[in-house]
Amino acid sequence: MKLIGMLDSPYVRRVAISLDRLGVDFEHEPLSVFSTFEAFSRINPVVKAPSLVLDDGTLLMDSTLIIDYFEAQSRADAKLLPQQPQALAQALQVLGLALAACEKAVQIVYEHNLRPSEKLHHPWVARVTGQLLAACGALEQLLAAQQPTSVERPDQAGITSAVAWSFMQLMLPEVVKAGDFPAFAEHARRLEQSELFKRYPQV
Structure with a gap:
């Protein structure tokens, strides 16, 4: 595939990492x-990344x-999300915040890179930036309060939050300042040093 x-x-x-x-x-x-x-449109006319082409030609999209x-096909002991309801809710809380941070970061990047500077809608940028920083602040609190994610066997919440942080540091380091979120930054640093993450460098 x-x-x-x-x-x-x-x-x-x-x-890729998951x-x-x-x-x-x-x-x-x-x-x-x-x-x-x-070239992308010849594989998926919607041109949405990521797209995954299964062995039988079925096309999946949306990460x-x-x-x-x-995840639905994996063994119980290999799943990236816990099965017990309370643990699942806690993991989904982190995952939801990480995905929200990704979404808001991408919106800011697109606003600055794709729209002419004279047409920037500053109230919108300010609003999205506030949402981004709120998500990062909430993640900082959660990551500081929990046990460090296993580097050898990271779960989905750990993977996605680390990927989100690295993307923000690549694209918006002046907005999401590493010194303001030490637990979040340390979480990503640990996972980025693993062989799993190194196999899929973002640059």
């Missing part, structure tokens, strides 16, 4: 939704749906 998309996307990268962690064999095809739009598909 083929995973389509660039690893500088936090959504593509979280899928599939590897689940023991799923796949080929990565690094197509961009911008510079290789036409969470792709991961859910393989």
Whole structure:
């Protein structure tokens, strides 16, 4: 099967790391939704990254749906989300905040990189920035209060939050300042040093 998309996307990268962690064999095809739009559109006319082409040709898209598909097939002891309701709720709380941070960070990046500067809507940027920092603040509190994520066997909440942090530091370090979120930064630093994460560098 083929995973389509660039690893500088936090959504593509979280899928790649998660599939590897689940023991799923796949080929990565690094197509961009911008510079290789036409080539991407021949695989998926929607041109949405990540896209995953299964062995039978079925096309999946959206990072969470792709991961859910393989999570549903994995053994109980290999799953990336806990099965007990309270533990699951806690993991989903972290995961939801990490995905919200990714979404708001991408919105800010697109606003600055795709819209002419004279047409920037500053109230919108301010609002999205506030949402981004609120998500990071909540993640900082949660990560500071919990046991460190296993580097050898990270769960889905740990993977996605680390990927989100690295993306924000790559694209918006002046907005999400590392010194303001020490637990969040340390969480990502530990996972980025693992062989699992090193196999899928974002740059």
